[in-house]
Amino acid sequence: MSADADAQELLAVRFEEHRSHLRAVGYRMLGSVAEAEDAVQETWIRLSRSDVSGVENLGGWLTTVAGRVCLDMLRSRSSRREDAMETYVPDPLVSVDDAAHPEYEAELADSVGLALLVVLETLPPAERLAFVLHDMFAVPFEDIAPIVDRSPATARQLASRGRRKVQGRTLEHETDRSRQREVVGAFLAAARGGDFEALLTVLDPDVVMRADTGGVGGASRLVLGARAVAQQAEAFRSMAPFARMALVNGMPGVVTAPDGKAFSVMAFTVVDGLIVEINLLADPARLGALDIPVVSD
The missing domain is CATH 3.10.450.50 (Nuclear Transport Factor 2; Chain: A,)
Structure with a gap:
């Protein structure tokens, strides 16, 4: 196997370590299981074509790339009619309701309520990206800014606007x-x-x-x-x-x-x-x- 092939295989292994995280980013950004998978695949394609030898934090690099891919996908979506938006429900994630199920705890740890995703669907793409990346994945505004072609201060404002809309339309639900x-x-x-x-x-x-x-x-x-x-x-x-x-x-x-x-x-x-x-x-x-x-x- 050539050195290039070895490097590509190693890169694929490193990418797989971040796949579930990137899928979570895509799902929260897009509210669609299939589109989230498409975003993850596009992120891999961009990684495979990039020189990341100087990247110290590959996870952070992949998260910002996935965010950019999702933003492009949100902007290119056909605009839904106002009445359709009133009834649109994002893709649900369904699993067995059984505390003894092996995936039960992991499912809960990685869950985000469908009601929240409904609200996220109403946010403009840039607001959604800034809010999701910062508030849900702790991405610094300095890293979000270049994705939305804004300054860090403006990225902070976008996230703040998104946060106010989310808080204004969601309730503190039962946690028990x-x-x-x-x-x-x-x-x-x-x-x-x-x-x-x-x-x-x-x-x-x-x-x-x-x-x-x-x-x-x-x-x-x-x-x-x-x-x-x-x-x-x-x-x-x-x-x-x-x-x-x-x-x-x-x-x-x-x-x-x-x-x-x-x-x-x-x-x-x-x-x-x-x-x-x-x-x-x-x-x-x-x-x-x-x-x-x-x-x-």
Whole structure:
């Protein structure tokens, strides 16, 4: 094997050490599992074509390159219609809701709530990049600045604007997973039983439900208020027997799979024992492309 081939193989090994981190950066930046993988692959291509012999912190170098790739991808996305943005739900990360599962702790450690990703989708690309890289991955503003072609002071302002928007639209959700599991379980039991009053007891009066069907039949919708959401849950009764608890982005959620394939994934935000937000993805094309485990009793 030639010296160049040896060097390339060593570089590939070093890159693999950072792959999971880069995938996490891509997912938070893009809210898409497939696009995050594309960003990681593009980062590898740029690394393989670069001379990094003088780079002391390869992880930091790769993070900034991945950030630049993601920024380009965000800027090149086709602009979604305003009404579509109201119901858009990013790709969920689903795993088995079982504390004994080997990947359980790692899944929780690397999770980011779907509700937060929904808010990140509303940020302009540069704000999203500055906020994600700095607040989630501790990248210095001096390293973020050249990615957005701004000064470090301006990069700080971008992150600050993004942070204010995120804080203004997200709530301090329940951190006790056993408590959240109890609330989601009560919601699921009430939906299975068609118990309208029981549904109202677990829903915040101002609950928001975002249902993204990918435009199938024009059914994507934003449902506001406990009574309206409870009525939607009652309509779900025929599918409820096929619904099972799972971890959705590290928190208790629900996967419905009537034919052994995911039909929908629901993520819940719980505050003070009440469900304040439900994000539901039922886009067949997107669900079919995700690795969603189907849990049986």
